[in-house]
Amino acid sequence: MNETQRVKKVLIKQMADAGINAITLTGGEPMLFPDRVDRVIDVIREEIPEGIETDIVTNGVNLKGILSLRNLDHLYSIHMSRHMISDDDNRTLMGADTASLDEIKSIGDRIRDKGKLVFNCVLQKGGVDTIEKIKEYLEMASEAKVLNTSFVGMFHANEYCRTHYIDPRTLQFTEDEGFTVWNTFCDHS
Numbered sequence: 001m002n003e004t005q006r007v008k009k010v011l012i013k014q015m016a017d018a019g020i021n022a023i024t025l026t027g028g029e030p031m032l033f034p035d036r037v038d039r040v041i042d043v044i045r046e047e048i049p050e051g052i053e054t055d056i057v058t059n060g061v062n063l064k065g066i067l068s069l070r071n072l073d074h075l076y077s078i079h080m081s082r083h084m085i086s087d088d089d090n091r092t093l094m095g096a097d098t099a100s101l102d103e104i105k106s107i108g109d110r111i112r113d114k115g116k117l118v119f120n121c122v123l124q125k126g127g128v129d130t131i132e133k134i135k136e137y138l139e140m141a142s143e144a145k146v147l148n149t150s151f152v153g154m155f156h157a158n159e160y161c162r163t164h165y166i167d168p169r170t171l172q173f174t175e176d177e178g179f180t181v182w183n184t185f186c187d188h189s
Helices: 003-015 034-047 063-068 087-094 101-110 131-143 159-164
Strands: 022-025 053-058 077-081 117-122 148-152
Touching: 003 034, 022 034, 034 053, 034 063, 053 063, 063 101, 101 117, 101 131, 117 131, 131 148
Parallel strands: 022 053, 053 077, 077 117, 117 148
Antiparallel strands: none
16 A cells, blocks of 8 residues: 555545544644645545645745645645744744745745735743733734734643743733734633
């Protein structure tokens, strides 16, 4: 059984009668293998019923590979993990050569659906950890032409997370007129 047949078998088994409405391609780093990403999206389009949302999550390594995808228009969203405001700080935190804001802006300029790009930022001590830093982050996202941003809190998975954890509920969004909070969810107390 080749790679494509294995992917088809897993997808069909998982999707059958499960009520799944989205598939997210993540990693490792999927954009290290854009040709494989295209093959997986081909399988999804061939084997799964219409209306299945297909997303990709990248840390921004080889982000320019997004533009080489034959199936770029079939992606619902491109989520980029970016946890720091400056390029250098983000690269240091990620331990990789992640895309610069100029590269991200260039990609945003070249894709048809401008709402497809999403920044995902994990709130953490020493990074984006105050309302003021969130405002600065949103300004940076706006300048990079990233129209959608999500902020999430860490869970206590390891020592780094325990040391850098901030409780998002302590950030007083509702006390700042610049924010409208319409959805919050906490999976622990």
